[in-house]
Amino acid sequence: MIVCKAFLKVIRKNIGMIIIYTVIFLVFSVANSRTGETQTTFVSEKPSVCLVTEDDSLLSDCLCRYIGEHMEIVDLPEQDRADALFYKEICSIIRIPKHYGRNVCSGEQTAVGIQTSVDYKAEFVKLMLERFGRVQNIYVKTTDSEQELVNAIESALESSVKVEVASALDEKALTAASDFYNFAAYSMMACIVFIICLVLSSFNEIMIRKRTLVSSMPYGKYSTLLMLSSCLYAMAVWAVLVLLSFCIVPDGMKTDRGIWYVMNGCLYMLVSLTLAYLLSTVLKGKNAITGIVNVITLGCSFLCGVFVPADYLPDSVMAVARVLPTYWYVQTNELLKTTETLDKTTVLPILIHFAVLSGFCVLFYAAGMMISRHNRRIA
Amino acid sequence: MSVILEVSHLTKEYKTVKAVDDLSFTLNEHEILGLLGPNGSGKSTTMNCILSLLRYSSGSIRIHGKEMSPSAYDLKQEIGVIFQDVAVFEELTVYDNIRYFCGLYIRDRKTAEAYIEDAIHLTGLEDYRKFYPKQLSGGLLRRLNIACGIAHKPKLLFFDEPTVAVDPQSRNNILEGIEKLREQGASVIYTTHYMEEAEQLCDRIIIMDKGKILASGTPDSLKSITSVTEKVMAEVPRLSEEKLHKLEGEVTNGSIRYENGRLVVSFHDGKDHITHLIDILRRMQISYLRIYSERPTLNDVFLELTGKELRD
Amino acid sequence: MFLHNYRYSLVVLLRNKGLVFWTLAFPVIMALLFHMSFAGIDDAERFSAIEVAVVDDDAYQNQVIFARAMEELSKSEDAVLHLHYADSTEAEELLNNGEVTAVISIQKREPVVRVLSSGIQETIVQSVVEEIRCDSEVISDLAKEEILAEIGEDGTDLDFERIFTDISKAVLSVKSKVNNLNQKEYSFVMIEYESLIAMTCLYSGLLSMTLMNMHQANLSAVGKRSTVAPARRGAVLAGAMCAALTVQLITLMMLYAVLLLIVKADFGNDIGKILLLSLSGSLAGLTLGAAVSVLVRTGENAKMTVLLSIVMSGCFCSGMMGIVMKNIIDKHLPFINWINPAAMITDGLYALYYYGAVDRYWFDLASILLFSVVMTAVSIGGLRRRQYDSM
Structure with a gap:
C-alpha cells in the first residue's frame, strides 16, 4: 500500500504534463469531430468555390445558377481568395470573363477561367464546367437566340441519375470514431509512457534502489506493487479516453463496433504500459526520458497513420511501420470503420491484430524483466 | 590595522x-x-x-x-x-x-x-x-x-x-x-x-x-565569558541516583551533568581538577572507563549565551 | 570580456547533451518523420481515374448509345473513369471489397449507380454518368430531327446506322475547355515544414535560457559567482547570447540541409530573404528564452516548462499539428497570431513563396523584430542591477 501511495504522490507531481497532453487531445478531437445524421440515401457532395463574374448576360446567369446548384458558393474579398484556396476553404476560384454570353453566341473564342487545387473536388468542379461548356457548344449551333440557348442548356442539364447507397454503415459516425481512437493512440501512449517512465525513474534512482534492496520487503513484491500501480494509472488514462469518446463521438460508439473500439484501446493501453516498463529499465534521467519518449511516441504516430491517414502513407513507410504496435492498432480501427458486417469471418482479421498487440505486450514485459534482473545484479 | x-x-x-x-x-x-x-x-x-x-x-x-x-x-x-x-x-x-x-x-x-x-x-x-x-x-x-x-x-x-x-x-x-x-x-x-x-x-x-x-x-576572550574554567569528562557506564546525588555533594565548585553514560563536571574556578575528581570517584567506588579534561570551548560559550548547544 | 564569455558559453552549450538533442537533433528527426509521413499526401490527394465496375449484361448492351459513350469516355487520355466490365455478382463483390468506387448498371433502360457511401468520388461518378446520359439524350434528339429531315426530303432508304454514327461522332467530339489560371502549385504540406522551421527558431530559447540561468544568483552557485564578479552584466550576457545564436545558426543550417537535400522542400529562390526571416526568428526565440528566464522567478524546471508551453502552443496555432489550424486562428482569433512569433515566421515563409516579397512578408519580418525588441527590453529591465529578496 505504501508503495502505491508513494507512486500516486509522484504522479501527482507530474499532473501538469498529463493535463497538457489531455488538452491537446481534446482540442484535436473536438476540432476534427464530424457530426451529422445517419445517411442511408445518397447525397451529392457540394465543394466550396468562389465565383467571380464580370459578365451580366443571360448565359452567364444560367452558368451561375448551374454552379450554385452543384457547388457551395463562398463570397470572399479579393485579398482573401488565394489563402482560402491554399488552405482548402474553397477548392476553386471560377472567373466568368466579360462579354462571355455575347462571345459564345457570336462564336468567338471564350472560356471560363479556373484557379484550382489538384484534388478530387477541384477535378469535379472542372468536370462540371466542362460539361456545361460541352452542352453549350452543342446547342449554340442549333439555337437562334441567347434565351433559346439558355432554355436548351437548362433542359439538357436537368438529366439526373439514380444513385443507390448499398451500405448500411453510418460512414460518417464510424469515421469520426476511428479518427478519435487513432489520435487517442498518440495521447494515450504519451501520457502513459512518459509519466510512468518519469515516476519509475524516481523509484529506480540508484540510492533509492539501494535502500529498497536492503529493506525487508521482497524485491519481487516491491516490483509487483510498482507494476500494479502503473497499471492502475494506465487504466485511469484509458477510462478517461473511453469516457471522452462517448461524449465526443457518441454515434460511432453506440454502434456494434463501439465495444471493439474500446477493446482495441484497452489492448493498446497494455502495450503502452509494458513499453513504459521496458523503457524505465533502460533510460536514466529526466532529459533522456523526455527526449527518447518524444521520439518514440511521435515516430509511432507519424509512421503508422495516426496524424496522417494510413491510405496516404507510402508503401515503404507502411512496410516499416509493421514492426510498431501502433500500426496494428490503427489498422484495427480502419477495419472497424469499413467492414460492412461483423461476423465470424470478418472479425478474424481483427482478432489476429489483437493477438499481435498481445504479443507486443508479452515481448516488452519479458524484455523489461530481463533488463531489470540484470540491473539488480549490478546494483 | x-x-x-x-x-x-x-x-x-x-x-x-x-x-x-x-x-x-x-x-x-x-x-x-x-x-x-x-x-x-x-x-x-x-x-x-x-x-x-x-x-x-x-x-x-x-x-x-x-x-x-x-x-x-x-x-x-x-x-x-x-x-x-x-x-x-x-x-x-x-x-x-x-x-x-x-x-x-x-x-x-x-x-x-x-x-x-x-x-x-x-x-x-x-x-x-x-x-x-x-x-x-x-x-x-x-x-x-x-x-x-x-x-x-x-x-x-x-x-x-x-x-x-x-x-x-x-x-x-x-x-x-x-x-x-x-x-x-x-x-x-x-x-x-x-x-x-x-x-x-x-x-x-x-x-x-x-x-x-x-x-x-x-x-580566548570569548571563552572567558563563560564561568566554566575546566570541564572533566568521564565515561561511567552505571551510576545510580543515590551516588549521583552524593557526588553532587562532594563537588562544591562545579556543576555535574550525567547522561548517556557520560559524566560531565564543569568547574567554575581554577584548573587541574582531574586528580581530585579521580580521588572522589575511587572513594565512592564509581567505576569509569575513561576520564579526561578540557578547557571550555565556544560551544560552552554558546550554551551559556543561548541555553542550547551550537550543534542543535 | 565579451569574447571571453562568448568562447566559454559556446563550449558549455555544445557539451550539454540534453540541449544538443533538443535544439539540433530533434528538429532534424521531426523533419525526417514529416518527410516519411507526408511524402505521399500530395499524390494521394491528386486526382486519378476512378475505378468503376460496369454490369455488362443484355440490358447494358441494349443501350447502344450509352455503352458507346461510356467506352469513348474511358479510352481518352485524361479519362475520369477506369472501367471494369463484370457480371452483377462480380461487380457487387468488387464494390464490397473496396476495389471499385461504384457499380454502373442499366435497370429499366435507365442507368443506375450503386455506391457504398456519399463522397466526392461517388459524386464525380454520378455527374459523369449524368453527362453520358445527357449526351445519349442529345444524340437521340438530334438523330430524330435528322431522320425526320431526311424523311421529309426523300422518305426511303434511310441509313439509320450512318445517321446515329455521324451524330454520335459529332456530339461526342464536342469538347469544352476551361482556362487554367493557376499561378503556382504550392504543396499544402509546406506549412508543416515552415512550422517546423518556426519551432526550431523558437527552440533557440532553450539555449539562451540555459545561459541566462547560469548567470542568475538565485538559481545556481555559478550564477552567484558570476553576479559577484566585476564583469559588466551587459558584456557577459551579450557574449552568452551570441554563443547561443552561433549554436542556433548551426542548427538552422543542418535543418535546411535536411529539408533541401533529403526532403527536397521548395521554399523558393529568394534565399537571402528566407535566411533573413530565419535569423530574425532565431533572434525572437533567443530573446523569448531570456525574457522567460528573467520573468519567471521559480526554479529551472518551471522556467523550461513555461518556455516549451509557449513555443508549442505557438507552433500549434501556426499549423504544425494540423495545417488548417493556422487559418482557423487567423480568421476567428487573429490577435493570437498577431503576437505569436511562430505564426509570424510561418506566415512570412508562406507569403514569400506564394506572393513574393510583398508587404505581407515585410510586415511579418517587422513583427518578429519588434517582438525581439520587446523581449530584450523586458530582459534588460528585469536584470538591471538585480538583487533578490531571498535565495
Missing part, C-alpha cells in the same frame, strides 16, 4: 521574520574573521547582503570606505567568494573552469594564466587539469571550488561553510590554504558552524544566533 570592511546596523527582514537584526561589525586588514552560529542564524544571509546579492532592509556596508552596491565593479574586483555549494560548470574541465572565472576579473591573458597556475598549485590540482567535475571526488571538487574563487588573487575573501561534507584530510588542506592566503595579504570572512574550525583559524569570532550578534572577540 586599517578597516577593510565595515557593516553598520544591517537588518534584513523577510515579512515578519528578521533574518539579520541590527548587525554591526568590522573586518581589519589581514584578519580572519569568523561568523559562528547554528544553521539559520543568519550567517549566509549576512554574507549575501555584503556581496549585494540580497536586498537588505536597512543599514550600510562599506568596503575601503566606499558604499557596496551591485554596480560597484571596482570593489567587486577585490572580492573573492567560495560558496557552500560548488559553483563550477559541469561542462568545463578543471583548468577551463578556473580560466573562465579568473577571466571575469583579469583581462590580461598572460597575467591570468600565471594566476591560474598559482591557484592550481595552491589547491593541489596539478594532476587534474583535464578532469571534468563529475570525475572528481568530493574533496577535489571543493578544492576546485576554492581555486575558482581565489584565482584572481582577491584581497577580500568570503568563505561560506567551505568544509561541509568534506573528509578530515581535505578539511585540513583547506584550512591550511586559507592561512596561506592570509599570509599573502588577504583578509577573510569565514562562516561556519564548526567551532573547532573557528577556534583554529580565526583571529576574531562573531557568535550569531537568530540574526543577532551574541558575542564577539578573540577565541
